[in-house]
Amino acid sequence: MTTTTQLHLTDLPIGILTLTASDEALTGVEFGRVEHEELEHVPSDLLIEAAHQLSEYFAGKRQSFDLPLAPAGTQFQQRVWQALQQIPYGETRSYGDLASIIGQPGAARAVGMANNRNPLSILIPCHRVIGANGALVGYGGGLTIKRKLLELEGVLD
Incomplete structure (x- = not known):
C-alpha cells in the first residue's frame, strides 16, 4: 500500500509551500x-530531502533539483513538463x-x-x-512570486 504524506514549509522567502x-x-x-485531510503529516525522508533542496535553492546554493518526481497529467502535459525541466537555471523561454x-x-x-x-x-x-x-504572464503562485523566483535566479533585477 502506498502512503501519501504532506509537509508544510513555512520559512521561505515566497511564503508557505505545501509538499x-x-x-x-x-x-x-x-x-x-493546503490541508489534505486524507494525507498523513508524518514527513517522509523524501519530503525532508525536498525541503532541504528547496532551502538550498532559496539560499542561492542550488540550481537544479535531484528528486524523484511523479506529476499526474495527460501525455501532452507530461511532454510540456519534461521540456520545462530542460530550461536552465537563470534562463527563460516563451x-x-x-x-x-x-x-x-x-x-x-x-x-x-499545461x-x-x-x-x-x-x-x-x-x-x-x-x-x-518578455512580459511576466500567468503563474499559479501569482506574478509577485514569479518575479521573486526569477530575481533569485538572476533573470530580473
Whole structure:
C-alpha cells in the first residue's frame, strides 16, 4: 500500500509551500498551507530531502533539483513538463519556444494551459516561461512570486 504524506514549509522567502509525496516520488508543490485531510503529516525522508533542496535553492546554493518526481497529467502535459525541466537555471523561454521544442509550434496556448496545471511548481520550473514580448504572464503562485523566483535566479533585477 502506498502512503501519501504532506509537509508544510513555512520559512521561505515566497511564503508557505505545501509538499506532497508518495512513497516513491514527489507529487505536488502548492503555494500556501493546503490541508489534505486524507494525507498523513508524518514527513517522509523524501519530503525532508525536498525541503532541504528547496532551502538550498532559496539560499542561492542550488540550481537544479535531484528528486524523484511523479506529476499526474495527460501525455501532452507530461511532454510540456519534461521540456520545462530542460530550461536552465537563470534562463527563460516563451510559450511559443516551448511549443516548438515539443514539436507543436502552433500550440503556445495549450502549452500555457499545461503550465497552469503543473503540480510541481518550482521543481518543474514553469516560472521560467514568459510571454513572447518578455512580459511576466500567468503563474499559479501569482506574478509577485514569479518575479521573486526569477530575481533569485538572476533573470530580473
